[in-house]
Amino acid sequence: MITLENWSERMGEDMVLRDFRALTQHSYETAVRQFLQWAQTEPEELNEETVRNYILYLREEKKLSASSINVAVCGLRFFFIYLRKARELRLYDCGARNQIPVAGDSMPCGPSYLPTQTWGSPR
Numbered sequence: 001m002i003t004l005e006n007w008s009e010r011m012g013e014d015m016v017l018r019d020f021r022a023l024t025q026h027s028y029e030t031a032v033r034q035f036l037q038w039a040q041t042e043p044e045e046l047n048e049e050t051v052r053n054y055i056l057y058l059r060e061e062k063k064l065s066a067s068s069i070n071v072a073v074c075g076l077r078f079f080f081i082y083l084r085k086a087r088e089l090r091l092y093d094c095g096a097r098n099q100i101p102v103a104g105d106s107m108p109c110g111p112s113y114l115p116t117q118t119w120g121s122p123r
Contacts, residue, residue, distance in 0.1 A: 002083045003042060003044075004036065004042060004043065007032070007036070007043055007079070007083060008029060010083055011028070011029060011032065011078070011083055014082050014083065015078070027071050027075065028071075028078055028079075029075070030075075031072040031074075031075030032075050034072070035075075035076060038054055038057065043079075043083070043084060044084070046080075046084070051076060054072075055069060055073065058072060
């Protein structure tokens, strides 16, 4: 069971097992730590609505850029998929895209929140 006391150690170990680089590990852990401080609840009690409200908070109140929000989203996605084993939750992508179009890419560039696939499903 993941708790406020053990999530960081477990997440760090899981990222090492997946060969994440040190900067990515630090960024993801920081994003999850800030989310847990904001939510003020045990990880097992978190749900899709909490994540959605947090992303809105980052965008509307903290005024973070799309790329900064995407770092938080990636960290939260890792946390929920590998630590919480929650694959039924949906996550939102804030639309940060490469400015140079990729051949065959039909997604427009822009800072809009778009619903994405269910966590853990293939892209």
